[in-house]
Amino acid sequence: MDIKSGHSSPVMTDSPPISNSILTIRQNRLPYSSSAAAATALSQNNNLFLTVPRKKTGILDDVKSSGWLDAMKSSSPPPAIVNKDNISSDATDMSYREWTQLKYPSALTTFEKIMSFAKGKRIALFLDYDGTLSPIVEEPDCAYMSSAMRAAVQNVAKYFPTAIISGRSRDKVYEFVGLSELYYAGSHGMDIMSPAGESLNHEHLSRTVSVNEQGKDVNLFQPASEFLPMIDKVLCSLVESTKGIDGVKVEDNKFCISVHYRNVEEKNWTLVAQRVDYVIRTYPNLRLTHGRKVLEIRPVIDWDKGKAVTFLLESLGLNNCDDVLPIYVGDDRTDEDAFKVLRDGPNHGYGVLVSAVPKDSNAVYSLRDPSEVNL
Numbered sequence: 001m002d003i004k005s006g007h008s009s010p011v012m013t014d015s016p017p018i019s020n021s022i023l024t025i026r027q028n029r030l031p032y033s034s035s036a037a038a039a040t041a042l043s044q045n046n047n048l049f050l051t052v053p054r055k056k057t058g059i060l061d062d063v064k065s066s067g068w069l070d071a072m073k074s075s076s077p078p079p080a081i082v083n084k085d086n087i088s089s090d091a092t093d094m095s096y097r098e099w100t101q102l103k104y105p106s107a108l109t110t111f112e113k114i115m116s117f118a119k120g121k122r123i124a125l126f127l128d129y130d131g132t133l134s135p136i137v138e139e140p141d142c143a144y145m146s147s148a149m150r151a152a153v154q155n156v157a158k159y160f161p162t163a164i165i166s167g168r169s170r171d172k173v174y175e176f177v178g179l180s181e182l183y184y185a186g187s188h189g190m191d192i193m194s195p196a197g198e199s200l201n202h203e204h205l206s207r208t209v210s211v212n213e214q215g216k217d218v219n220l221f222q223p224a225s226e227f228l229p230m231i232d233k234v235l236c237s238l239v240e241s242t243k244g245i246d247g248v249k250v251e252d253n254k255f256c257i258s259v260h261y262r263n264v265e266e267k268n269w270t271l272v273a274q275r276v277d278y279v280i281r282t283y284p285n286l287r288l289t290h291g292r293k294v295l296e297i298r299p300v301i302d303w304d305k306g307k308a309v310t311f312l313l314e315s316l317g318l319n320n321c322d323d324v325l326p327i328y329v330g331d332d333r334t335d336e337d338a339f340k341v342l343r344d345g346p347n348h349g350y351g352v353l354v355s356a357v358p359k360d361s362n363a364v365y366s367l368r369d370p371s372e373v374n375l
């Protein structure tokens with residue numbers, strides 16, 4: 001594979017050797033140089049989002065009838081599917097193989113095909129964090145990324161504009177990744193930051209300049225900033241109302257809040273759902289989504305990871321270009337918005353779903369786990 005310089009983003013010219021990691025890029029590459037758009041109404045018809053019931057009075061009934069509990073139970077692969085040694089059963093293996101053969105081919109085995117499609121195109125790379133760059137662990141504060149993964153991300157970012165798109169707060173995910181040359185979109189895309197020295201050029205941008213850890217100016221785009229006081233209030237209420245439940249963790253993600261129940265005994269999951277429901281039912285401007293053993297509370301604005309990808313492509317001048325190939329790698333339900341944008345929108349690209357279990361997705365390709373994102 002060779003990459004031509006002289007473009008704002010390098011162009012793929014040859015097929016690279018097959019790699020066992022989507023982030024492995026070898027050889028001599030040249031570096032690339034490279035009014036708040038907060039829409040007001042909720043336009044999510046996406047059935048991944050659960051509407052918070054407002055008018056009923058029986059909280060437990062609400063929690064049951066609105067499907068919260070079912071979603072909570074199915075929100076991460078049950079331990080029975082992948083055993084402790086990560087050795088899956090024959091039946092599981094078979095269904096996974098079928099799934100990758102028939103529906104979502106492995107990005108590793110089709111790497112050559114992807115690269116031949118990328119020939120002559122500029123790549124823009126979008127990476128989710130938890131479950132994609134770092135393995136899912138019990139303690140959210142300990143979801144560290146390996147140095148090998150960091151080096152791989154750093155390497156690709158020399159050649160392609162690269163962004164981390166996470167549900168976490170931007171500060172937290174920046175702390176984990178630690179690479180100042182990347183774009184970061186925290187809070188499910190509601191907090192976008194350019195690398196130092198790069199600006200976010202966008203018609204809808206009411207630009208905020210901020211100073212990063214190295215004292216350099218960076219551009220911020222925060223379409224939900226008006227919700228901050230409300231989110232802070234709700235955060236305090238959620239901490240207070242769940243504090244008696246063993247194992248629960250309320251995480252401040254700045255423009256959204258995560259209520260983790262991974263370490264809560266299953267018999268108490270109803271209680272978690274009830275308490276969360278009780279707090280947020282009085283806030284019509286908030287909505288609830290489910291992640292991996294986590295309830296995520298965020299403002300009702302027409303913004304998600306898919307919108308963040310579009311915004312970044314537009315800011316980079318890479319939108320609606322036939323010679324651009326955006327690639328998004330993610331594992332979670334919230335990544336589906338980005339996969340959908342790349343599959344159906346004008347910026348045709350590839351979604352790569354990281355999953356060890358078969359599931360339906362808007363992605364085109366798959367990888368089994370973070371170790372396949374980078375070996």
Ligand SMILES: O=P(O)(O)OC[C@H]1O[C@H](O[C@H]2O[C@H](CO)[C@@H](O)[C@H](O)[C@H]2O)[C@H](O)[C@@H](O)[C@@H]1O
Pocket residue numbers: 128129130131135136137138139140141143165166167168251253258260262291292293294296332334
């Ligand atoms: O968009 P992401 O970068 O994938 O962030 C989504 C959520 O990830 C984190 O929670 C998940 O990972 C934890 C660490 O492995 C795990 O303990 C938890 O059960 C998972 O849900 C993060 O803590 C959340 O705030 C993010 O919303």
